[in-house]
Amino acid sequence: MARKIILVCDKCGKEVEEARGAVLRVTYSDARRGSKQADLCDSCAGNMPGRAVARRGRKPKSVA
Numbered sequence: 001m002a003r004k005i006i007l008v009c010d011k012c013g014k015e016v017e018e019a020r021g022a023v024l025r026v027t028y029s030d031a032r033r034g035s036k037q038a039d040l041c042d043s044c045a046g047n048m049p050g051r052a053v054a055r056r057g058r059k060p061k062s063v064a
């Protein structure tokens with residue numbers, strides 16, 4: 001039996017339910033510094049700075 005993986009929010013330490021939460025990924029402009037990421041619960045993710053980013057791969061259609 002596969003063990004259930006319990007995700008814990010990296011900010012508040014709360015357990016993140018399956019299919020919930022978010023991953024915050026920080027990528028440095030200096031590629032040598034690499035990147036880091038944090039698992040966040042829904043409420044912490046909402047409180048993080050940032051803006052909505054369009055999904056990759058499709059250009060937004062102009063509204064007719």
Ligand SMILES: [Zn+2]
Pocket residue numbers: 009010011012013014040041042043044045
């Ligand atoms: Zn949290």
